[in-house]
Amino acid sequence: MIELRHVHKRYSQQKDVLKNVSFSLEKGSMTFLTGQSGAGKSTLLKLIAGLERPNKGDVVVGGEPVSSLKNWELPYYRRQIGVVFQDHQLIEELSIFDNVALPLRVSGYSDLDIQRRVISALASVGLADSAVNFPSQLSGGEQQRVGIARAVVAKPSVLIADEPTGNLDPELSTDIMGLLHRFSQVGVTVLIASHDIALIEQLGHPILHLQGGNIR
Numbered sequence: 001m002i003e004l005r006h007v008h009k010r011y012s013q014q015k016d017v018l019k020n021v022s023f024s025l026e027k028g029s030m031t032f033l034t035g036q037s038g039a040g041k042s043t044l045l046k047l048i049a050g051l052e053r054p055n056k057g058d059v060v061v062g063g064e065p066v067s068s069l070k071n072w073e074l075p076y077y078r079r080q081i082g083v084v085f086q087d088h089q090l091i092e093e094l095s096i097f098d099n100v101a102l103p104l105r106v107s108g109y110s111d112l113d114i115q116r117r118v119i120s121a122l123a124s125v126g127l128a129d130s131a132v133n134f135p136s137q138l139s140g141g142e143q144q145r146v147g148i149a150r151a152v153v154a155k156p157s158v159l160i161a162d163e164p165t166g167n168l169d170p171e172l173s174t175d176i177m178g179l180l181h182r183f184s185q186v187g188v189t190v191l192i193a194s195h196d197i198a199l200i201e202q203l204g205h206p207i208l209h210l211q212g213g214n215i216r
């Protein structure tokens with residue numbers, strides 16, 4: 001489902017961030033990505049999301065050669081990728097409903113479709129009753145759930161999360177990881193960058209460790 005073949009990445013004149021990285025992830029798998037600060041975790045996620053291009057090698061997602069898509073093709077490709085950030089990046093002035101609806105509105109979905117999908121996405125993260133609230137009325141863990149609802153509302157085939165529990169306490173972190181796992185169980189391929197070694201070792205999913213530009 002996600003395959004990296006001999007991927008190299010460097011930014012401008014810097015040293016290589018990723019050197020000859022190859023791996024593949026099955027559809028419906030859940031995998032963690034670890035590594036020290038600066039190891040290249042976010043860079044690797046951005047390559048999969050089509051937000052950066054490799055200098056060498058191929059990134060293939062769902063059979064699509066992402067690294068060779070033309071710039072005008074990338075926005076269409078990105079619609080199948082859900083992204084969850086550490087700082088959930090909700091818009092304070094918009095209701096929870098409107099925050100989750102945003103990617104659908106940008107993609108031109110009908111109002112009826114938006115209504116149906118947003119309520120279903122909020123229900124999938126246990127927040128169907130919070131649609132009319134605003135972000136500041138929710139706890140940190142609930143706000144992160146809204147971020148996940150927004151990431152899955154367009155039914156992506158891939159969900160990538162960059163430190164999704166970085167600002168949460170251990171109990172809420174376990175909840176969020178459990179929620180992400182539920183999406184993998186219905187066929188979404190999930191890749192999560194995390195520093196939280198203790199938590200991810202306890203969860204028992206495969207771990208890719210980035211060190212010195214390679215997967216160890």
Ligand SMILES: Nc1ncnc2c1ncn2[C@@H]1O[C@H](COP(=O)(O)OP(=O)(O)OP(=O)(O)O)[C@@H](O)[C@H]1O
Nearest residue numbers: 011012014017035036037038039040041042043044
């Ligand atoms: N847009 C950019 N331009 C130049 N250098 C960059 C850019 N993005 C990242 N880098 C550099 O690439 C390296 C890897 O960064 P990246 O953010 O991928 O690491 P990370 O493992 O996600 O780190 P952290 O855990 O601190 O978020 C770092 O040295 C960083 O400074």
